[in-house]
Amino acid sequence: MKQHRYRITVEHLADANGQPSAYDKPMQFEVGNHDDVFAVVERVKRRGDFDDTTTAAFAVGLKLFSEVMIENRSNLLFEEFSPHFFEFMKKLKKGIPPD
Template sequence: MAKRTNIYRLTLEQLELASGKTVFQKPIEIDSDNYDDIFGIIEQVNKKNPFNNLGQLVQFAVSLKMFSEIIIKNHNYPFFEKLFPVFGSFMKGLKAALVQDNHS
């Protein structure tokens, strides 16, 4: 039986340019699968509120989960070889810190 994953739709839309120019790109929309329940992760991490900013929390959780899924799926690519073991260690430490902090 195939492993089931969650499917997400990500939309990136340019709202403002730092340069002040008004040349905008067409929004990019992609569908992405991820083993984890990202909304559940956001909810759990928000209980700890590590950034005191919901926008930063969502950016952190979404970007980290999207990035980690790409690393896991492509860990044999040469540009991920050195990152894969370090990233795994980082994720274990992050999860331990969040679990430990939520039980304090």
Template sequence: MEKRNNRYQIDLKELSLKDSSEASKNISFEFENHDDLFKIFDLIKTKNLFEDEKTSLEFSLGLKLFTEVLITNKNHTLFEDLRPAIQEFMKKLKST
């Protein structure tokens, strides 16, 4: 049986740039993830790991995007040394 994933879309737009140049770039893309990201966002927020909600959302989204790429490309040599550390990190995070 084929495993089904959740589908999402990210829309990212430059608002301002530190060098004061015009912010005009944007990108939009779809991706899949095996987890319900909105449940994870809520879970991380309720754990109060960070002082503010914005940091919790940035952390959750970045981690889930990265770990899904790692899972999907588990045999890629780029992740060889990182995989054990990420597994330990995820165990620690889930036990928090």
């Protein structure tokens, strides 16, 4: 399957108490996705559910998670959850304006 390729970088800035991070390097990895994640973020923004930062976190996290589920659909870890998740995705996509 053809996929868009992404480099994901997560940098820990501070702990829950506001203290500087003990992690000296960002976590970085490359991953593929069947969707254009940037386009998905823009479409979800048009729904108006969240502010821009929350929308980006929600949409990117959702796309990363859903791609893992798709690529590992036979994994028993997802057996009970996947029908509910895919129903949620159908409802979400109904409310997203097309490009």
